[in-house]
Amino acid sequence: GAVVSQHPSRVICKSGTSVKIECRSLDFQATTMFWYRQFPKQSLMLMATSNEGSKATYEQGVEKDKFLINHASLTLSTLTVTSAHPEDSSFYICSAIQGLGYGYTFGSGTRLTVV
Amino acid sequence: GNSVTQMEGPVTLSEEAFLTINCTYTATGYPSLFWYVQYPGEGLQLLLKATKADDKGSNKGFEATYRKETTSFHLEKGSVQVSDSAVYFCALINNNNDMRFGAGTRLTVKP
Numbered sequence: 001g002a003v004v005s006q007h008p009s010r011v012i013c014k015s016g017t018s019v020k021i022e023c024r025s026l027d028f029q030a031t032t033m034f035w036y037r038q039f040p041k042q043s044l045m046l047m048a049t050s051n052e053g054s055k056a057t058y059e060q061g062v063e064k065d066k067f068l069i070n071h072a073s074l075t076l077s078t079l080t081v082t083s084a085h086p087e088d089s090s091f092y093i094c095s096a097i098q099g100l101g102y103g104y105t106f107g108s109g110t111r112l113t114v115v
Numbered sequence: 116g117n118s119v120t121q122m123e124g125p126v127t128l129s130e131e132a133f134l135t136i137n138c139t140y141t142a143t144g145y146p147s148l149f150w151y152v153q154y155p156g157e158g159l160q161l162l163l164k165a166t167k168a169d170d171k172g173s174n175k176g177f178e179a180t181y182r183k184e185t186t187s188f189h190l191e192k193g194s195v196q197v198s199d200s201a202v203y204f205c206a207l208i209n210n211n212n213d214m215r216f217g218a219g220t221r222l223t224v225k226p
Binding site: 105 | 147149151156158160164204206208212214217
């Protein structure tokens with residue numbers, strides 16, 4: 001079945017630094033990937049839709065300059081949290097669509113802690 | 116617009132109890148319906164899906180039937196185990212590949 005690899009699974013960074021999270025589709029090409037944020041005991045909040053070869057589409061209220069998304073190839077999307085602050089600490093999850101009717105395949109998530 | 120409403124948790128059951136987690140949806144057209152499961156500290160895994168009315172999705176003892184007349188996709192399992200403790204998300208995807216999630220239902224199964 002379709003596999004999406006997300007890396008790293010956990011990262012701790014200092015306030016003010018930037019962190020990059022990678023999302024790879026391992027056995028299929030994904031023209032569209034999605035980035036979510038999940039707060040403790042809450043549902044997933046869609047942050048942005050990542051489109052291969054074009055700019056990402058951000059949801060309302062998500063800062064484009066803070067959460068930089070790059071989707072340079074059909075198998076890789078990256079999310080960079082710039083100038084991270086403690087309030088950015090969260091669980092970030094990516095997903096990709098294998099094709100119509102398949103649903104989304106999710107990465108295993110990245111726990112970001114900003115200290 | 117498209118949306119999913121699922122039963123609020125948390126749900127706590129004893130091992131071998133019967134589980135039902137309700138899910139209803141609002142959508143135009145004919146969406147595909149999904150249940151995802153999230154174990155602690157992990158991403159979401161597809162549990163089962165149904166792509167048209169009256170289809171039944173099943174996996175690992177879990178079942179859900181796509182009911183167009185009641186716009187529902189309730190998740191059921193006849194006998195839950197401790198290892199089923201997780202958060203369950205109902206979701207739909209429509210023609211434009213836009214997936215909508217329910218709020219999630221946390222299930223805890225006690226021995």
